[in-house]
Amino acid sequence: MNRESTLLRFLEQRLVTCQLPSGGWGFGRHSSQPALEPTCLSLLALRARPDSVPERGLRFLLHAQNPNGSWPAFGGDDRDGCWATALAVTALVNCAQVTPPIDRGLGWLLKSRGRESHWLWKWKFRTADTRVRFNPDKFGWPWIPGTCSWVVPTAFSLLALKHNSVCCPTREVSFRIECGVEMLLDRACPDGGWNAGNGVVYGVPLAPHLDATAAALLALRGEQPNEIIATSLDWLEQRTGTCSAPWSLAWSILALDAHGRSTEAPIATLAAISGTDAIDDCATIAVVLLALGCSIEGNVFRVTS
Amino acid sequence: MTRRAVLAGSVGIAAGCATAAPFLLPRYDEVRKPARSRVAVLIAESYTPELERELWKALQLFNLDIHGKSVLLKPNLVDYIPGNYINTHPLLVAAAAECFRRLGCASVTVAEGPGHQRDTQLVLAESGFETELKKQGLPFTDLNRDELVETQLRSTYTGLNHLWLPRTVLSADFVVSMPKMKAHHWAGVTLSMKNMFGVVPGTKYGWPKNLLHWRGIQQSIVDICATVPIHFVIADGIMAMEGDGPLNGTPRRLGRVVLADDPVAADATCARLMGLTPERVPHIREAAKFLGNSSAAAIEQLGEPVTVPAAPFDVVPEFQYLRIAGS
Numbered sequence: 317m318n319r320e321s322t323l324l325r326f327l328e329q330r331l332v333t334c335q336l337p338s339g340g341w342g343f344g345r346h347s348s349q350p351a352l353e354p355t356c357l358s359l360l361a362l363r364a365r366p367d368s369v370p371e372r373g374l375r376f377l378l379h380a381q382n383p384n385g386s387w388p389a390f391g392g393d394d395r396d397g398c399w400a401t402a403l404a405v406t407a408l409v410n411c412a413q414v415t416p417p418i419d420r421g422l423g424w425l426l427k428s429r430g431r432e433s434h435w436l437w438k439w440k441f442r443t444a445d446t447r448v449r450f451n452p453d454k455f456g457w458p459w460i461p462g463t464c465s466w467v468v469p470t471a472f473s474l475l476a477l478k479h480n481s482v483c484c485p486t487r488e489v490s491f492r493i494e495c496g497v498e499m500l501l502d503r504a505c506p507d508g509g510w511n512a513g514n515g516v517v518y519g520v521p522l523a524p525h526l527d528a529t530a531a532a533l534l535a536l537r538g539e540q541p542n543e544i545i546a547t548s549l550d551w552l553e554q555r556t557g558t559c560s561a562p563w564s565l566a567w568s569i570l571a572l573d574a575h576g577r578s579t580e581a582p583i584a585t586l587a588a589i590s591g592t593d594a595i596d597d598c599a600t601i602a603v604v605l606l607a608l609g610c611s612i613e614g615n616v617f618r619v620t621s
Numbered sequence: 622m623t624r625r626a627v628l629a630g631s632v633g634i635a636a637g638c639a640t641a642a643p644f645l646l647p648r649y650d651e652v653r654k655p656a657r658s659r660v661a662v663l664i665a666e667s668y669t670p671e672l673e674r675e676l677w678k679a680l681q682l683f684n685l686d687i688h689g690k691s692v693l694l695k696p697n698l699v700d701y702i703p704g705n706y707i708n709t710h711p712l713l714v715a716a717a718a719e720c721f722r723r724l725g726c727a728s729v730t731v732a733e734g735p736g737h738q739r740d741t742q743l744v745l746a747e748s749g750f751e752t753e754l755k756k757q758g759l760p761f762t763d764l765n766r767d768e769l770v771e772t773q774l775r776s777t778y779t780g781l782n783h784l785w786l787p788r789t790v791l792s793a794d795f796v797v798s799m800p801k802m803k804a805h806h807w808a809g810v811t812l813s814m815k816n817m818f819g820v821v822p823g824t825k826y827g828w829p830k831n832l833l834h835w836r837g838i839q840q841s842i843v844d845i846c847a848t849v850p851i852h853f854v855i856a857d858g859i860m861a862m863e864g865d866g867p868l869n870g871t872p873r874r875l876g877r878v879v880l881a882d883d884p885v886a887a888d889a890t891c892a893r894l895m896g897l898t899p900e901r902v903p904h905i906r907e908a909a910k911f912l913g914n915s916s917a918a919a920i921e922q923l924g925e926p927v928t929v930p931a932a933p934f935d936v937v938p939e940f941q942y943l944r945i946a947g948s
Contacts, residue, residue, distance in 0.1 A: 343766035343824070351766075351824060389825045390769060393785070399827065431835070447806075459827025463835055466827060468739065512737050512828050518806055518937065520869040523702055527739050561743035597766060600742075 323591055327605045331358050332369055334598050339376030341598045351390040352400035356407040357602035360616050363411045374412050385420030399459045399469035405476040410616050425473050426488055430455040430465025449516040454499040467510045470496050471531035478619040500532050501544050508547030526564035530571035534617045537574045549575055556582040563600045566607035573610050574618040649776040649847055649911045658883035658914045660890045661924035665859050666876045673716035679880050680720050682923045688725040693793035697801045697816045698733040701747040706860040706872045709801045711753035713857050718759050732789050734764030734819050736829045762789045765823035776847035778840035790820045798851045802858035802891050803866035808838045809902045809940045811867050812888040813854040814846045839903040854887035855880050863934040885913025886920045896933025897943040
């Protein structure tokens with residue numbers, strides 16, 4: 317067994333031991349509260365295991381779905397749904413083709429939209445509130461209902477819709493994908509990459525974030541090549557060279573890999589910092605596993621057009 | 622006067638009362654402010670290991686009884702932009718941790734849920750916190766990813782009934798808010814009370830915590846502080862920020878650390894040191910009704926005197942009215 321697969325098995329084992337009796341995963345290795353983000357990422361990372369681990373995780377995920385088709389952020393959360401719905405749909409599409417829950421999740425996602433999409437708020441952002449530079453006609457998805465569109469939930473929702481409608485999207489799905497893509501392009505930072513939301517506030521260009529940029533680039537894969545995507549990839553490639561944080565590195569690797577850029581150097585860095593007990597967060601362990609294993613097991617976030 | 626007119630008048634008065642009541646009734650459960658609050662202003666020109674000695678002397682003035690208690694230090698750790706003084710300095714946090722240990726607390730934890738960056742580990746590493754935390758053997762909790770507890774709010778400024786808040790914060794015996802003194806483009810100032818936005822978990826409410834923006838930043842600050850008690854404040858004003866804070870403002874050397882046993886008194890004092898009128902900051906004004914003291918007369922000054930700077934801190938145009946005229 318080579319060093320690479322030893323590391324993958326080590327991380328996999330750490331994740332397996334963190335699975336809660338309910339089948340879900342919490343953020344912290346010692347947390348007893350299952351949360352959707354670590355559960356979905358862990359399920360994706362462990363999807364190929366032949367034992368009962370993925371099955372128990374799936375059971376938890378299906379049981380956690382809200383009556384309105386959405387998913388909560390964590391076990392016991394309010395029942396109105398949140399951004400994690402997109403991750404849950406992606407996990408289900410990749411791990412088990414259970415159509416009704418996926419359809420209900422997608423139905424909720426299609427109804428969910430940033431608050432700026434309402435005519436009243438569009439008017440406000442065009443006339444009275446112009447300190448944040450963005451075009452409210454281009455909207456995506458919020459973190460929780462009743463708030464504005466932001467980059468990460470929009471990127472995850474686009475991935476969920478694209479994953480599930482590779483061949484023949486409905487008109488509604490096509491409209492939301494088109495609108496979400498335009499929103500991401502509208503809110504890019506002036507020199508490439510993405511911050512949490514807008515690229516300019518009070519006339520000041522914001523600095524991009526690694527994980528938000530990676531998520532946006534994953535969602536934009538397959539779109540017409542353009543300067544924003546190219547400069548953002550260049551920025552990501554260059555910035556990963558100085559990053560030592562596993563979460564950001566792992567997301568960057570997945571994005572660079574999806575766009576056919578070299579991942580050799582960031583994978584080496586990530587492997588060097590992942591072989592110890594230093595990472596104490598299940599969501600991070602899972603995304604590190606997905607990144608390190610993407611050349612072997614495939615990149616789950618790479619949407620084929 | 623006819624009977625019909627009396628009836629119509631009564632109905633009108635009743636309708637008026639019903640409409641006005643929500644605006645006139647107090648929006649908090651009880652008045653909890655102390656009769657007097659204590660604030661100490663400490664002069665500190667730079668971030669050096671000597672800070673600990675100075676902080677220790679200043680803390681002695683408060684006679685804090687934290688023996689056997691779990692202490693939670695909540696710095697302001699938002700994001701990292703090289704050259705910008707955005708975050709509470711790690712040396713001040715380390716100094717505070719050491720002082721509380723010397724006072725006999727059972728444990729010290731540093732905890733924060735960065736509002737902009739999802740990758741807390743990245744912010745910790747690049748801001749210098751990771752090195753300092755390791756050096757001091759201080760545990761850190763990412764509040765964005767902590768276990769959450771449904772918590773009824775103790776005031777109703779946002780109209781929200783409850784928030785999901787991190788177990789680590791709710792279970793701490795002694796919460797110390799350690800803000801960076803900054804002007805803020807949405808809130809006017811960000812001090813010990815605004816700093817508590819960081820306890821609201823991103824995994825539930827997003828990055829930034831956009832629900833709180835929609836519910837009103839000033840209102841959210843008061844609701845959070847009414848619900849999560851701040852037992853002590855150590856505010857980092859050695860290098861502060863003016864203008865377009867909290868991220869892109871201009872560094873301003875103030876050379877002060879403010880300690881207080883009341884967050885409202887702390888924020889009022891910090892605002893005065895910044896050349897701003899605390900009573901005009903909506904969340905300080907509201908919190909002064911029931912959580913603490915903003916009036917200088919109700920604040921016992923323990924350290925250096927509060928001096929208003931010759932030039933008040935620069936703020937964005939919407940908050941120009943905060944600047945003390947003639948200072």
